[in-house]
Amino acid sequence: xxxxxxxxxxxxxxxxxxxxxxxxxxxxxxxxxxxxxxxxxxxxxxxxxxxxxxxxxxxxxxxxxxxxxxxxxxxxxxxxxxxxxxxxx
Numbered sequence: 146x147x148x149x150x151x152x153x154x155x156x157x158x159x160x161x162x163x164x165x166x167x168x169x170x171x172x173x174x175x176x177x178x179x180x181x182x183x184x185x186x187x188x189x190x191x192x193x194x195x196x197x198x199x200x201x202x203x204x205x206x207x208x209x210x211x212x213x214x215x216x217x218x219x220x221x222x223x224x225x226x227x228x229x230x231x232x233x234x
């Protein structure tokens with residue numbers, strides 16, 4: 146549950162993209178500052194990470210807020226919208 150731990154608090158979208166990339170094994174040996182260009186420029190990797198975060202928000206896994214900045218955090222209460230093993234069967 147590393148991503149859940151990394152996004153336990155409100156995190157700006159750039160930081161969340163970095164943590165998502167780390168959880169996928171993309172930035173394991175690089176700091177945020179070394180790869181910030183991925184989040185601050187128009188490129189396929191940055192867009193894919195943005196799309197994945199958005200999909201996690203849509204699925205109810207992450208919460209999203211626009212103020213004070215665009216931020217996300219792991220939804221602690223029923224992160225899968227109440228979905229349980231029993232209800233999925």
